Amino acid sequence: MRIFALETDSEKLKKQFLAEGEQEVLMTYYHGLSFFFASLREMGLTILLVAVGIAATTWGAPIGWTLGILFAFWFVFVFFNLFRAYIDWAYDFILVTTDKIIFVDQTSIFRQEITPLNIENVGGVSTKTQFWGIFPFGIVSLHLKEGMGGDRVIKKYVPHAQKVAAIISDVVTRYQRYDHQADSGEGEGGNVAGGGGR
Secondary structure, eight states: OTTTTOOOOHHHHHHHHOOOTTOOEEEEEETTTHHHHHTTHHHHHHHHHHHHHHHHHHTOHHHHHHHHHHHHHHHHEEEHHHHHHHHHHHHHHHEEESSSSEEEEEEEEEEEEEEEEEEEGEEEEEESSGGTSSSSSEEEEEOOOGGGOEEEEEEEEEHHHHHHHHHHHHHHHHHHHHHHHHHHHHHHHHHHHHHHHH
């Protein structure tokens, strides 16, 4: 289902970027704790507003007015941030194919960012633990080749980050070997053609 810029059907998004003959290798969403940690401030504000509401009614404030004002405050300052954090967690994913890595970032119903990264531009991949490795997720860093500015693409809260990094590394290695073999084949063919010309 599409709501403005937000696409909730991941299969539709995948079809837009998969070329003919390209195969899906891995698709992973971000860990559920990413939503929890992103909404900690909003949870604290909600508890604070509930406490203010209880205190205000205890001191004799009109219940209707108190609830109305506090709900309006919660809706403006808490709900939208919670909603954004939920969308960011529920509909963002990493897709690894035989040719590219696609990062889908949908922060709200008005903003969608999709970044396809060709495998040939990946120079390496590394992982890092989060929260001392207590939880089953971590940070995956893709190191881009110097031609791309030598930058890194860093993604946090990736479930089983080491396994994901290993799969990406394997895809990159296979791509480079295939590309190298194709170049070697072309080179051999070129020598044969050159010999025939003489």
